[in-house]
Amino acid sequence: MASEEELLEEITSSEYKYGFVTDIESDKAPKGLNEDIIRFISAKKNEPEWMLDYRLKAYRIWKKMIEPEWAHLKYPKPDFQDIHYYSAPKPKKQLDSLDEVDPEMLATFEKLGISLDEQKRLTGVAVDFVMDSVSVATSFKEKLGELGIIFCSFSEAVQEHPELVKQYLGTVVPTSDNFYAALNSAVFTDGSFCYIPKGVRCPMELSTYFRINEANTGQFERTLVIADEGSYVSYLEGCTAPMRDENQLHAAVVELVALNNAEIKYSTIQNWYPGSKEGKGGIYNFVTKRGLCLENSKISWTQVETGSAVTWKYPGCVLKGDNSVGEFYSVAVTANHQQADTGSKMLHIGKNTKSTIISKGISAGQSNNSYRGLVKINKNATNSRNFTQCDSLLMGNNCGAHTFPYIEISNKSSKVEHEATTSKIGEDQIFYCKQRGMDEETAINLIVNGYCKEVLNQLPMEFAVEAQKLLEISLEGSVG
Amino acid sequence: MEQVIKPSIKEDFLRHFDFLDFSFDQEFYKNQRKEAKALIQNLDFPTSKTEYWKYTRLNKVLKGKYSFKELESTPYDLQGLAQNRLVFVNGYFSESLSKVNVGEGVYFAPLSQAKQENKELQNSFGKLYKQDEIFAVMNQAYHQDGAVLMVKKGKVVEEELLILNIIDGENIISQPRNLIHLSENAQAKVILKTIGYNSSASFTNMLTEVFVDTSANLEIAKIQEESKTAYQIATEQVKQEANSFFKINTFTFNGALVRNNLNIDLLGQHTESWLSGLYLLKEKQHVDNHTYVLHREPNCESNELYKGILDDQSTGVFNGKVFVHREAQKTNAYQSNANMLMTDDVTINSKPELEIYADDVKCSHGSTTGQLDEEALFYLRSRGIGYKTAMATLLKAFSADVIDQIGIESVQLEVEEFINKSFKGV
Numbered sequence: 001m002a003s004e005e006e007l008l009e010e011i012t013s014s015e016y017k018y019g020f021v022t023d024i025e026s027d028k029a030p031k032g033l034n035e036d037i038i039r040f041i042s043a044k045k046n047e048p049e050w051m052l053d054y055r056l057k058a059y060r061i062w063k064k065m066i067e068p069e070w071a072h073l074k075y076p077k078p079d080f081q082d083i084h085y086y087s088a089p090k091p092k093k094q095l096d097s098l099d100e101v102d103p104e105m106l107a108t109f110e111k112l113g114i115s116l117d118e119q120k121r122l123t124g125v126a127v128d129f130v131m132d133s134v135s136v137a138t139s140f141k142e143k144l145g146e147l148g149i150i151f152c153s154f155s156e157a158v159q160e161h162p163e164l165v166k167q168y169l170g171t172v173v174p175t176s177d178n179f180y181a182a183l184n185s186a187v188f189t190d191g192s193f194c195y196i197p198k199g200v201r202c203p204m205e206l207s208t209y210f211r212i213n214e215a216n217t218g219q220f221e222r223t224l225v226i227a228d229e230g231s232y233v234s235y236l237e238g239c240t241a242p243m244r245d246e247n248q249l250h251a252a253v254v255e256l257v258a259l260n261n262a263e264i265k266y267s268t269i270q271n272w273y274p275g276s277k278e279g280k281g282g283i284y285n286f287v288t289k290r291g292l293c294l295e296n297s298k299i300s301w302t303q304v305e306t307g308s309a310v311t312w313k314y315p316g317c318v319l320k321g322d323n324s325v326g327e328f329y330s331v332a333v334t335a336n337h338q339q340a341d342t343g344s345k346m347l348h349i350g351k352n353t354k355s356t357i358i359s360k361g362i363s364a365g366q367s368n369n370s371y372r373g374l375v376k377i378n379k380n381a382t383n384s385r386n387f388t389q390c391d392s393l394l395m396g397n398n399c400g401a402h403t404f405p406y407i408e409i410s411n412k413s414s415k416v417e418h419e420a421t422t423s424k425i426g427e428d429q430i431f432y433c434k435q436r437g438m439d440e441e442t443a444i445n446l447i448v449n450g451y452c453k454e455v456l457n458q459l460p461m462e463f464a465v466e467a468q469k470l471l472e473i474s475l476e477g478s479v480g
Numbered sequence: 481m482e483q484v485i486k487p488s489i490k491e492d493f494l495r496h497f498d499f500l501d502f503s504f505d506q507e508f509y510k511n512q513r514k515e516a517k518a519l520i521q522n523l524d525f526p527t528s529k530t531e532y533w534k535y536t537r538l539n540k541v542l543k544g545k546y547s548f549k550e551l552e553s554t555p556y557d558l559q560g561l562a563q564n565r566l567v568f569v570n571g572y573f574s575e576s577l578s579k580v581n582v583g584e585g586v587y588f589a590p591l592s593q594a595k596q597e598n599k600e601l602q603n604s605f606g607k608l609y610k611q612d613e614i615f616a617v618m619n620q621a622y623h624q625d626g627a628v629l630m631v632k633k634g635k636v637v638e639e640e641l642l643i644l645n646i647i648d649g650e651n652i653i654s655q656p657r658n659l660i661h662l663s664e665n666a667q668a669k670v671i672l673k674t675i676g677y678n679s680s681a682s683f684t685n686m687l688t689e690v691f692v693d694t695s696a697n698l699e700i701a702k703i704q705e706e707s708k709t710a711y712q713i714a715t716e717q718v719k720q721e722a723n724s725f726f727k728i729n730t731f732t733f734n735g736a737l738v739r740n741n742l743n744i745d746l747l748g749q750h751t752e753s754w755l756s757g758l759y760l761l762k763e764k765q766h767v768d769n770h771t772y773v774l775h776r777e778p779n780c781e782s783n784e785l786y787k788g789i790l791d792d793q794s795t796g797v798f799n800g801k802v803f804v805h806r807e808a809q810k811t812n813a814y815q816s817n818a819n820m821l822m823t824d825d826v827t828i829n830s831k832p833e834l835e836i837y838a839d840d841v842k843c844s845h846g847s848t849t850g851q852l853d854e855e856a857l858f859y860l861r862s863r864g865i866g867y868k869t870a871m872a873t874l875l876k877a878f879s880a881d882v883i884d885q886i887g888i889e890s891v892q893l894e895v896e897e898f899i900n901k902s903f904k905g906v
Contacts, residue, residue, distance in 0.1 A: 070531065072835075379824055394839035397806060407830040409849045412821035418832070418847040424839045 032081045035059060038186055041086045045155050045189075048162060058175035058185030065179045071341040072370040072402055075310045078249045078284060085187045085220070144202075149233075150195040151206055154222050157193035164195055168226055172255040172292045172318070180251040180286040180312075184220045188253070191222035196231040196262075205460050207236035221252040227262035227297075234265040236463055248273075249284045250308075256291035256299055260321065263298045264291065267459050269467055272307035279337025279366070282309025289313065295321030295350070302458040304467040305332040305340065314372065316345030319353035319381075326355040329455040333471065334367035334399070343373035343390075343405075348381040348414070359390040360452050363399035370402040375416060377409045384414040392422040393451060445472055489542050490525055496546055496653055497622040509595055512606045516621035523614040535797040535829045536739055536768045541711045546653030546683050548624075554648070556677065562642035562890070566590055569646045571624035571654030571684075577644075585632035586668075588641060591657060594628040601628060604661050608689040608717040610743065615713050619687040623657035626686075630659075631666035631696075640669040640888050645686070647674070647706060652682040659689045662696035669699045669888050674714075676707030676734070683711045690718040690726075694748065697725040701891040706735040708763065715741040722748025722777075729886050730757035732767045733898055739768045746808075749777045757786040758882045758895070760902060761794035761826075768797035775808040784815040787882050789875055790826040801833040802843060809838050815845035820852060820878055872900050 030037070038059055042052040067077060144151050150161060157165050175185040196202055227233050237254075250272070258264050266289075275282025285308035291299035301315040317326030328344035346355035355375065363369040371390040392401035403420045425447050433443030449456070449468065456464050502513060525542055526533035550572045558567070558577055566588065567577035573590040582588050587598060594601050609616040627643040645656050662668055674684065684706070692698050706712055712735050720726050732738050744753055759767045773782045788796045802813040819828045832845040852874060860870035876883075876899050886892045 382824075392834075392836070394836070394841075397809075397839050399839070400835070400837045402836060403832075403834040403845065405830075405832060405847070407847055407849070408827065409819075409821065409830075410824070410827040412824050412826065412851050414821075414849065415851075416847070416849040418830075418845075420832075420834060420845050422834060422836050422841060422843040424841075 031084055033059075033083070033085055033187065037085050041187060041189065044086060045158070047155075047158055050162075050166060051158055054169070054175070055186050058182050059187075061176050062179065062182035062186055065182055067179050071312055071372070072368065072404070073310055073312065073339045073341050075284065075339070080183070083249060086189055144204075147200050147203070148197040149200060149202055150193065152193055154188070154191040154193045154224065157224075161193070161195070164226065165193070165224065168224060168255070168257055170255075172257060172290045173253050173288050178288060181253050181288040184222065184251045184253040184288070188220040188222035191224070191252070193223075194225045194233065194235065196227045196233045198228045199230040200228075201231065202233040205234045205236050205463075219248070219250045219252070221250075221254075223252070223254040224257075225255070225264060225266070226257045227259060227264050229259045230261040232263045234460060235267070236460065237266070237268045249286070251286045252288070254287070254289040254315075256289075258291060258293050258297035258299050258324075260295045261297060262294075263300075265300045265460075266291070266302070266315075267463055268301075268303040268305075269463060269470060270303065270305045270307050270311075271470055273309075274307050274336065274338045275309040277336050279309070282338070283307065284309065285311045285313060287311075287313040289315035290345075291315075291317045291326070293317055293319050293321055293324035293326060293353075296323045297321060298325040298327070300327040300329075300458070301344070302329045302455065303331070304455070304459070304470065305330065305342065306470050308340075309338055311338075311340040311342055313342045314345050314374075316347070316374075317355065318347045318349065319355065319384075320349045322350040323352045324350055325353070327458075328355075328357045328359070329458045330359045331362070331452045331455045331467075331471070332360070332369055333362045334364070334369045336365040336367060338365075338367040340368070341370045341372055343371045345374045346376070346386060348375075348377040348384040348386070351381060352383045353381055354385045355387075357386070357388040357390070358454055359388075360455055361390070361392040361401055362395065362448060362451075363392065363401050364395040366398045368400040368402070370404060371420070372404040372406075374406040375408070375418070376406075377411050377414045377416065379410045381411050382413045384411065386414075386416045386418075388416075388418040390420045391451070392420070393448070394422065394424050493525070493542050494520070494618075496548075500548070500622060504592070506595055508602050509605075513621050516617050519611055519617045520614065520621060523612065523617060525614055532770065532799070535795070535799075536737070536766065541683060541737060544651065544681060544683060544711070546651045548654070549649050549652055551648060554646075556646065558644075561644070562640055562671065564588065564639055565642035565644055566627040567644045567646065568625055568627075568656055569648055570652050571645070571656050573625045574646075582637070582641075583635075585635035586637055587628065587630040589628055591623075591626040591628050591659070598628070598630070600630065601659070604689065604691055605659055606689075608691075608719055609687060609715075610717065613715070613741070615685050615741075616687055616715055616717070619655050619657055619685055619715075623655045623687065626657035626659070626688075628659045629668065629670065630661045631663060631668050633663040634665040635663075636666070637668040640671055640890070642671045642673065645674040645684070647676045647679045647682045647684060647710060649678070649682075650680050652679060654682070654684050656684070656686045657688075658686070660698065660700075661691040662693055662698050664693045665695045666693070667697040669701075671701045671703065671888065671891060673703040673705070674712065675705045676710050679707045680709045681711075682707070682709075684713070686712070686714045688714075688716045690716060692718065692720045692724040692726050694721045695723040696721075699727040699887050700729070701886060701888050702728060702730045702740075703891065703894070704730070704732045704735055704738055706738075708734060708736060708765075710735045711737045713739045713741070716743070718742070718744040720744065720746050720748065720751045720753065723750045724748065725752045727754040727885070727887065728756075729882065729891075730769065731895055731898075732757070732759040732761075732769075733902075735765060735767070737766045737768075740770065742769075742771045744771075744773045744782070746773070746775050746777060746780045746782070749779045751777075751780045753780075753782040754885060755782070755784045755786075756882045756885045758879050759786075759788040759796055760791075760899065761788065761796060762791045762902070763793065765794045766797075767795075769799070770797075771800045773800075773802050773813065775802070775804045775811045775813065777805075778807065778809045778811070780808065781812040782814070785882060785885070786817045787879055788817075788819045788828065789822065789878065790819060790828060791822040793823075793825040795826065796828045797831075798829070798847075799831040799833070800845070801835065802845070804834075804836040804838050804841055804843065806837045809840045811838060811841040811843065813841070813843045817845075817847045818878075819849045820875070821849060822852070875899055
């Protein structure tokens with residue numbers, strides 16, 4: 001087993017593959033945050049009065065809040081006055097085809113391994129590409145339009161569908177929800193908006209690729225997905241970010257609304273720059289994600305988290321309607337000096353509500369990986385059911401794996417189960433694989449892939465392939 | 481706002497101790513008290529924002545007005561209780577109720593006496609309490625009497641020893657303090673019991689320091705049977721050396737608000753620890769069990785099993801934490817919490833935590849919450865067993881694995897009887 005340590009060493013030392021910077025001159029707001037900056041952002045985006053009011057209200061709430069410190073994370077606090085809250089690639093005229101896109105950006109696509117063109121043709125995925133907060137390319141829009149599906153950038157939605165935005169914005173994640181949600185509500189620059197009309201089954205996976213591109217730019221995405229009665233949508237979100245030395249802050253808010261009988265499947269691959277081997281730089285990822293389920297509806301979160309220096313993320317479901325279902329499947333990999341405090345929140349309010357949480361954590365190097373989750377069953381949520389399983393895998397002896405579940409139950413007819421295990425990869429398993437002619441790294445890859453299978457199976461096919469590739473990269477780079 | 485109110489609650493509460501006279505203490509202990517008093521200055525009572533007190537509100541407890549009260553006559557029927565016992569009433573030692581007949585190598589005496597005559601006590605007394613935990617510090621500064629048990633090297637105490645705290649009267653405050661020290665290879669079984677007689681709205685803050693030396697073997701059965709309006713905070717601070725064995729069973733049967741802090745520090749290799757508990761709650765009772773097991777050395781094992789039956793409007797809290805240090809390879813740590821809810825007005829908050837920094841470990845935890853199996857109940861009834869008996873049978877079956885842990889027969893019987901008695905009335 002002498003090679004195990006060498007292998008870990010080798011893996012921990014591999015470089016971030018997606019580190020590159022696209023050079024697009026950006027239109028920046030000056031550093032710092034005050035009401036004028038918010039007015040500047042709002043004016044820049046041509047927003048109506050109510051939107052500005054919403055932002056200012058959020059800002060005033062934010063000013064009174066203090067940064068949460070309860071998470072099992074250690075990091076230098078970001079200086080909120082040292083961030084550009086607005087930066088956009090120079091305004092360009094509307095693009096109809098890929099040819100009009102900045103060739104440099106096309107090259108970025110190339111490096112990311114997603115040829116937009118090919119993806120359009122082969123997979124039928126509509127890609128809304130967000131680069132530094134402003135949408136540049138949106139495809140398949142017409143096709144979706146025929147079904148009445150709205151899939152556009154958030155700023156576009158504010159202009160064109162103000163009634164929908166007004167009705168749902170902040171209903172799932174109120175501005176006062178938490179520190180970062182309030183900050184996001186005040187300064188969000190762009191994001192995605194999606195509306196599926198009654199009874200429509202969205203024929204393709206909707207997907208957005210986020211990139212954080214400009215140094216010192218906090219990225220504040222806002223996503224709002226509304227599935228009207230009886231509709232279905234599967235939404236993909238994937239991220240890679242270029243290598244940077246300074247910590248970059250990312251505080252996104254994602255709100256999902258599933259009306260009666262609707263279903264939303266939300267999948268995320270997060271692969272932002274995790275910082276260097278020495279723990280320098282990397283993205284701060286403080287995300288608030290929550291879904292609201294009305295009667296007979298279902299929201300399913302699936303996430304594969306391999307990036308970011310610091311992750312603070314608890315996608316949750318408010319199971320308000322009777323018979324609603326919430327699911328959470330997660331794989332979180334931390335290596336080097338990464339830290340993750342992530343998990344899920346399931347609030348059972350309606351009767352016969354069900355939730356499942358499957359969380360798989362893998363920690364390597366000097367990283368710390370925590371699961372923190374809440375399952376709350378209200379008094380009136382009769383016959384509710386929750387099953388939670390969180391497993392941790394430790395690789396090497398300098399990392400940590402932690403579990404902090406909160407289980408609060410006030411109803412006697414509910415059944416709640418929680419189990420967690422922590423272990424390392426069995427030497428007998430590795431031995432078995434090696435005996436069959438595999439080298440150690442392949443063996444570890446195989447075992448880790450098997451360990452994560454339950455979660456990876458939940459991902460849409462194209463995503464699953466990418467996720468597996470990502471895991472392998474992280475593994476080869478950080479695990480085993 | 482809070483900042484203005486809090487210090488005054490603390491000052492108000494500390495006023496309870498103002499007129500206590502500790503002049504009888506020896507210099508060593510007086511100094512210890514002084515140090516603790518200084519520590520209190522920088523501490524505050526926990527609020528709902530304090531993570532480890534998140535689910536337990538102390539307002540009611542802290543706003544109470546209490547008094548210390550030493551009784552002259554103590555007419556209790558203690559027949560059938562253990563032959564070796566130290567009895568304390570409202571925190572004061574009662575010589576007439578106590579009975580000590582231990583062999584050589586065993587020191588079992590009230591703290592007030594031990595402080596005078598047992599020099600060895602100074603080596604361990606006050607060494608374990610947590611200096612950042614206000615209730616422990618408060619006990620250190622203002623403790624009354626309590627029991628001291630010291631067992632010499634290799635000595636096996638066959639019979640169980642009873643430390644009994646009786647609370648009698650209204651609005652009684654008491655701060656008992658115990659110390660148990662088992663030397664190398666020693667063995668003992670201790671029953672730590674608190675009961676209430678005609679008492680109401682009392683407040684007890686008990687602290688027990690426990691030293692289990694190399695290869696020693698200690699079992700504690702802790703029984704809390706105070707009055708329905710009593711408040712109790714009980715802390716056990718345990719230190720285990722290599723190859724030692726420690727077991728504690730906590731039974732909470734009564735009390736308006738009970739908080740148990742059990743902290744175990746594993747300092748040597750190959751130790752074994754068993755923590756179990758059973759709480760049977762009714763009416764508006766609130767019971768909060770906190771455990772903390774700190775694995776510092778390799779090859780240790782800890783097992784934790786807490787079960788609860790919650791009825792009426794009661795609230796239960798379980799917060800178990802296992803911390804595994806980087807050096808503590810080959811640790812096996814298991815944690816399990818199961819709750820049975822009898823009505824829709826009860827609440828259970830369960831928080832089993834793991835914090836692990838070593839990779840070659842086997843750690844797991846589980847938490848389940850459910851209800852009585854209607855089909856099982858129906859099955860028993862269809863065999864001609866009455867509703868109440870059937871109910872008691874099922875609840876006893878649910879508690880069986882905790883009861884089986886008890887190594888003291890009399891306690892086992894007592895617990896079984898309690899379940900029979902209390903749940904035949906449902």
